Amino acid sequence: MAARVLAQVLVAGATVLFRAASQAWGQALVNAQKSGVASEAAQAGATAARKTGQMALQEAHMILGVDPNAPWGDVVKRFKHLFDVNEKHGSFYLQSKVYRAKECIEEEYKRLGLHEQEEDQQQQQQQQDAGRSSNGQRQQ
Incomplete structure (x- = not known):
């Protein structure tokens, strides 16, 4: 029983961390595009935009x-x-x-x-x- 609860807590924690990391990465790409820091970051943002359905x-x-x-x-x-x-x-x-x-x-x-x-x-x-x-x- 305790192993099951522990596994559920670990999965929930990993999910939260993954979502936070992906949102932070997306925001970093947006900021890089706005400031023109690196063309590679802008290209990665364009690739991400294509994946969203555009x-x-x-x-x-x-x-x-x-x-x-x-x-x-x-x-x-x-x-x-x-x-x-x-x-x-x-x-x-x-x-x-x-x-x-x-x-x-x-x-x-x-x-x-x-x-x-x-x-x-x-x-x-x-x-x-x-x-x-x-x-x-x-x-x-």
Whole structure:
């Protein structure tokens, strides 16, 4: 009986120590990234972020099959195609992978300021097309 209680106390103590050590390590990585102490620590933090469920940008490009320098319109076109194809066949897993890939690339484009530029160009093109079609109707 005493051996069982002792074993339970040891397991509980080890669990508490492990959690505390892992939280301290995570906080140390965050502090290292903020202060720019070491690039290795920052890379380790990025690896930890990937393990938490965030998709890597390179993986997102591979999933959608687009070039890293592809314009936003191409990314959206590939996303819609892959999303629709997987919707018809009922593969929710693949749909979610495609959606997360688009989210990851969209976040990067917004960070670089490319997302807004692409949208502005698309809106200007639509306005020009609308102006041309209304001019064509007036001439007839």
